[in-house]
Amino acid sequence: MKGYVPGYQPPDIASWIKLNTNENSYPPSPKVVAAILAELGPDGTSLRTYPSASSQKLRETAGELYGFDPSWIIMANGSDEVLNNLIRAFAAEGEEIAYVHPSYSYYATLAEVQGARVRTYGLTDDFRVAGFPERYEGKLFFLTTPNAPLGPAFPLVYIEELAQRCAGVLVLDETYADFADSNALELVKKYENVVVTRTLSKSYSLAGMRLGMAIARPEVIAALDKIRDHYNLDRLAQAACVAALLDQDHLRECCRKIRDTRRWFSEELRALGYDVMPSQGNYVFAAPPDQNGQRVYDGLYERRILVRHFSDPLLCHGLRISIGTQEEMERTLAAMKEIG
Ligand SMILES: Cc1ncc(COP(=O)(O)O)c(C=O)c1O
Structure with missing residues (x-):
């Protein structure tokens, strides 16, 4: 049998914006x-x-x-x-x-x-x-x-x-x-x-x-x-x-920030012509206008932004992008605009 391959954890993690395994960018309580x-x-x-x-x-x-x-x-x-x-x-x-x-x-x-x-x-x-x-x-x-x-x-x-x-x-x-x-x-x-x-x-x-x-x-x-x-x-x-x-106050505040950023990021991507699925999680699935998820993945990777691209035919047209901090998502959006 084939083993499961989890999302990549780069050894030099601090030099990446890591949006590939739906971790939380905010610290715990x-x-x-x-x-x-x-x-x-x-x-x-x-x-x-x-x-x-x-x-x-x-x-x-x-x-x-x-x-x-x-x-x-x-x-x-x-x-x-x-x-x-x-x-x-x-x-x-x-x-x-x-x-x-x-x-x-x-x-x-x-x-x-x-x-x-x-x-x-x-x-x-x-x-x-x-x-x-x-x-x-x-x-x-x-x-x-x-x-x-x-x-x-x-x-x-x-x-x-x-x-x-x-x-x-x-x-x-x-x-x-x-x-x-x-x-x-x-x-x-x-x-x-x-x-x-x-x-x-x-x-x-x-x-x-x-x-x-x-x-x-x-x-x-x-x-x-x-x-x-x-x-x-x-x-x-x-x-x-x-x-x-x-510490439910900490949880609520953290989820509120992520949901706000999710809404903002989804709207910005739609304005760029991306298809963005309405998400209830701490990630969005988004496909670029040319439906070439790999191309955008590669462009982001070159800029040290790690997202998830799946080779599965049902998913390869898009990317799953975890919702990080507002600042991380602003940088990711800027990179996506640059990539086009
Ligand atoms: C749908 C789903 N189920 C389960 C898990 C596993 O989570 P845990 O870290 O609690 O093992 C994940 C992790 O990404 C997930 O996406």
Whole structure:
């Protein structure tokens, strides 16, 4: 099998404007830094002992924040870990999982490792899952909402309809939900087959700490708990997570800035003749007038601005550009004007 190829992380990162992996250009809450330092202590003595195996304090903090009992929450070493464990828990060798293409192709890699079969569904022009059956009999269906790399989120009523049509589990990958107008968390309480995954990598600026979670019925959480590494989150990540989740003012302010810049940047690109998908994430998918994404990618790369170009025929006409700070996006726009 082929492995998944993550977005490029240049070694000389400080000399780039890095807009290729939807990281957050703003720093995390100062309270996160303080919590990590406090956990570490002056001589790092806390590191001698294992962390909480259940990450209990994190489940309680997230439960309080989202309105769920902690038994409905599991923490993960990045949401990638919990996506992997969902497949391990629900799809045995030869069983089927499905997802929308284009979205996050890592689901396919994770499924292949388990010997599960993978089906993909396309998107219709009005942004619905093309040809989704009246009853989907596969074990898991992954819906990335907001969709990455394209940007739009699926409406709640439509997601609810999909939940009713899935015989197996509907996983709502809400990696980008904090940047969106709404989310589908309420469906977890309403449908026993709905699982929502979240991450602190994007909106909380903590991609480097590897923190994610799933919210689902306690039976599902118990199944996921059985198969995870028992010490899946290290001490510093646990301290960082609690502090980050408790600083909602910081989160709100950061998301507000990114949403404002997203609106401004999208309008400016449209004025240049680009097709820009309406985005609910911290990125936009934009295609230049000549539909040659590679050309603009190369021009930006020469100017040390890194964005994401996909060779996939459905995506190669455009670019996925993460929304950085207003200043980074002004420089990116100026470069795009120069490139033409
Ligand atoms: C749709 C989607 N799901 C999951 C992930 C993985 O996120 P994490 O950093 O929490 O593992 C990403 C990361 O880019 C993503 O775009």
